[in-house]
Amino acid sequence: MSFQSLISNFALILFVLMVVTGVIWAFDRFVLLPKRKANVSAALQELEKNGNLDQASRSQLEASMMRQPVWVEYSGSFFPVIALVFVLRSFLFEPFKIPSGSMLPTLYVGDFILVNKFTYGIRLPILDKKIISVNEPQRGDVMVFRFPKDPSQNYIKRIVGLPGDTVVYKNKKLIVNGVESQYESQPEFLHEGPQLSYSKQFNEKSGSLTHRILNDDDRPAGIAMFGEANFPYADQCIYEIEGVTCKVPAGHYFMMGDNRDNSQDSRFWGFVPDQNIVGKAFFIWMNFSDLKRVGSFQ
Template structure:
């Protein structure tokens, strides 16, 4: 949410400026203008700035450099993440970045194959999306007939049964729920074998340096690298690594809050 981040930075800067201006100049002028017995009152703007500036700095620091909350708005990462999940994203796993510009100023690791990442897609740079890293720089990724290959090796699948969706995810009821044996990071995916070929996103792609190939776990309902014009996610667009679900809220479900999702680790 770029707009929220921009507002938060602006409010932090404004309250900090007012507080500093009062401390250096305005407070002295008020004291000099007041009589010896007069009560010196602070303007409302100064009073509010002193109260809110430390809070805003703390919130901005936590969101920018420690962990940031995000809400899952779509079904593209089902069954790993459901519509209405609220997640925490680790902001220092891939290096620290300045708010708004997302420019990295401290390197600290890189995504591994299978990581679930939040990023700004190249064609929607003001939005935050979430997908799974499938291809690392130098990898060749293939997707044909609903099957994934990485560097020429077919990723194994194990059928786990038919998926039963709930709430806003009910539309995925009937899809196959499988374990995808991505090397080092097996995870569940959803797949519909009756999806027409143009919507499967078939092809082969070699990931250039400084980029990643990402896909949603809901393979037939995800706008991911297979369908982008550029196909690849630049490293500079990364926002962080998804860690944990801290809340689920879905008004279309029988129980609006699914407490079983709280604290669920994101594989």
């Protein structure tokens, strides 16, 4: 199993470990422990008959006969820890690390983020089936989801289109349901690294939500698909030299990265179905290169 597969199946691995250690703990608690107690009682009665029982001998005998096998002891110790991690990770919060710059300037490479697993509803772990609805995803949310073309990979993008929306991205301007977003120029964004470069930075205001995006003048506005779009409901999208127009199908979402010219997103690989949702990203809990990154974000 590759490292990527190991990470992708972490929930399954945790579940298996929880079941195995839990079965061992329960077997010891309800089967082996009563037997050990019965054996201790029988041994103590035998020693009492022979008159060879003093307090020191009694304590030594009890400690020896009540001792758990090493494999049982370790399983019993690990079970509550593994169960707690599994519950927290499956139903409450899950940590992720940002691997790419597609969400700059909102999220940096190396940001460790927390994802709220219950804000969009309670889902069964492993099966990822929603059993309780809570809130619906909102336009502007930063969402983690399983990549439609390879569900073993987790992606993070911003929701720009809800089910039924008409999303237009032309000439690097976003229009949703006929309402064009407003743009306010900000100081250029410096990309640090071996080769320093700059991107144009804007505040993009869509309704009541404002967040920052990046654009590069040397990148075209259109989407180079190199042939027909190949994803479910691709017929709901029209590609032109100026950009793309898509009608979001029911039960799906249109996602885009904030680093607009450097993001592979719904413009390229299509819509995200509801069943692929992992949760809402809401907090940066660590960045070892810049501790000032810690905090909430829009």
